[in-house]
Amino acid sequence: MRKKSRWLRVAIAAAVMSSMMVLAACGETGGESQAGEGKLKITTTTGMIADAAREVGGEHVEVTGLMGPGVDPHLYKASQGDIKKLEQADLILYNGLHLEGKMSDILINIGKSKPVAQVTKDIPESELLMVPYGDSQEADPHVWFDVAKWIRVTDTIRNTLIEADPDHTEDYNQQADAYITELEALHEEVSKSIASIPEASRVLVTAHDAFGYFGQAYNIEVLGLQGISTSAEYGANDVSELRDFLVDNKIKAVFVESSISPKAMEAIVAGAEEKGHAVSIGGQLYSDAMGQEGTEEGTYIGMVKHNTKTIVEALK
Ligand SMILES: [Zn+2]
Numbered sequence: 041m042r043k044k045s046r047w048l049r050v051a052i053a054a055a056v057m058s059s060m061m062v063l064a065a066c067g068e069t070g071g072e073s074q075a076g077e078g079k080l081k082i083t084t085t086t087g088m089i090a091d092a093a094r095e096v097g098g099e100h101v102e103v104t105g106l107m108g109p110g111v112d113p114h115l116y117k118a119s120q121g122d123i124k125k126l127e128q129a130d131l132i133l134y135n136g137l138h139l140e141g142k143m144s145d146i147l148i149n150i151g152k153s154k155p156v157a158q159v160t161k162d163i164p165e166s167e168l169l170m171v172p173y174g175d176s177q178e179a180d181p182h183v184w185f186d187v188a189k190w191i192r193v194t195d196t197i198r199n200t201l202i203e204a205d206p207d208h209t210e211d212y213n214q215q216a217d218a219y220i221t222e223l224e225a226l227h228e229e230v231s232k233s234i235a236s237i238p239e240a241s242r243v244l245v246t247a248h249d250a251f252g253y254f255g256q257a258y259n260i261e262v263l264g265l266q267g268i269s270t271s272a273e274y275g276a277n278d279v280s281e282l283r284d285f286l287v288d289n290k291i292k293a294v295f296v297e298s299s300i301s302p303k304a305m306e307a308i309v310a311g312a313e314e315k316g317h318a319v320s321i322g323g324q325l326y327s328d329a330m331g332q333e334g335t336e337e338g339t340y341i342g343m344v345k346h347n348t349k350t351i352v353e354a355l356k
Pocket of ligand 1: 114248268269
């Protein structure tokens with residue numbers, strides 16, 4: 041059973057605009073894309089989306105991801121350089137569901153003059169996890185941690201590229217199919233690995249609630265100190281509740297995230313130790329950003345594999 045709601049901050053700062061669908065002028069095929077040596081210039085927000093766009097687009101696209109390793113998308117503000125990269129793109133891909141909270145206005149604005157696509161738009165509402173958001177509920181944006189949902193996102197990216205650049209339809213279809221085959225294997229692999237953790241130990245404690253879909257898809261309970269967005273504050277109460285949960289349930293390990301300061305989790309580990317229960321930091325997970333470019337963790341598949349391995353080794 042999931043107990044995460046105890047830890048969710050009810051008052052997530054409502055600083056973001058309501059969710060956007062495709063804002064785009066979809067008719068603009070070709071046109072500008074002819075300028076950059078014939079390649080379709082794509083700018084994405086997160087690295088995960090950039091990776092999928094490269095896999096599907098192959099040699100026909102030139103992809104720039106704005107948010108590099110260690111970057112927290114919830115708090116990210118576009119720099120002047122980023123705005124330039126958005127302006128120069130033929131197509132912009134973003135996650136949506138409030139993930140890029142501070143960039144909403146810019147994306148809406150740019151969507152008036154070129155195609156801007158929300159890659160999560162085809163995930164049916166019934167498959168989104170709803171989480172408390174102020175007085176109402178909002179969808180959890182961290183869909184990439186259920187690989188099956190990321191397959192759907194990959195399909196959306198395929199359709200978006202075909203719409204923007206129909207001349208290369210065949211290649212986009214072929215490359216998307218090949219990538220989706222890899223993702224299907226990954227989904228199986230993660231399922232099997234997580235199932236190998238004894239059920240009583242299958243609890244994933246992290247700094248912020250990025251792993252809700254991971255928990256749902258792979259049957260592991262998930263608790264985060266901070267809410268779905270890192271812009272929510274957490275208080276002394278959350279810290280002591282989480283500490284007591286670790287002590288009461290004899291949880292062996294908790295995890296830090298590459299895009300969030302580890303301080304809070306270190307304090308919780310120290311608190312549990314004071315109460316006579318030893319908890320270790322089980323390792324660093326890539327939650328909202330991938331690893332360094334050129335490393336295995338610098339790809340979506342590598343990041344999911346790294347997380348799964350880290351979780352299994354610490355909890356098994
Ligand atoms: Zn997050």
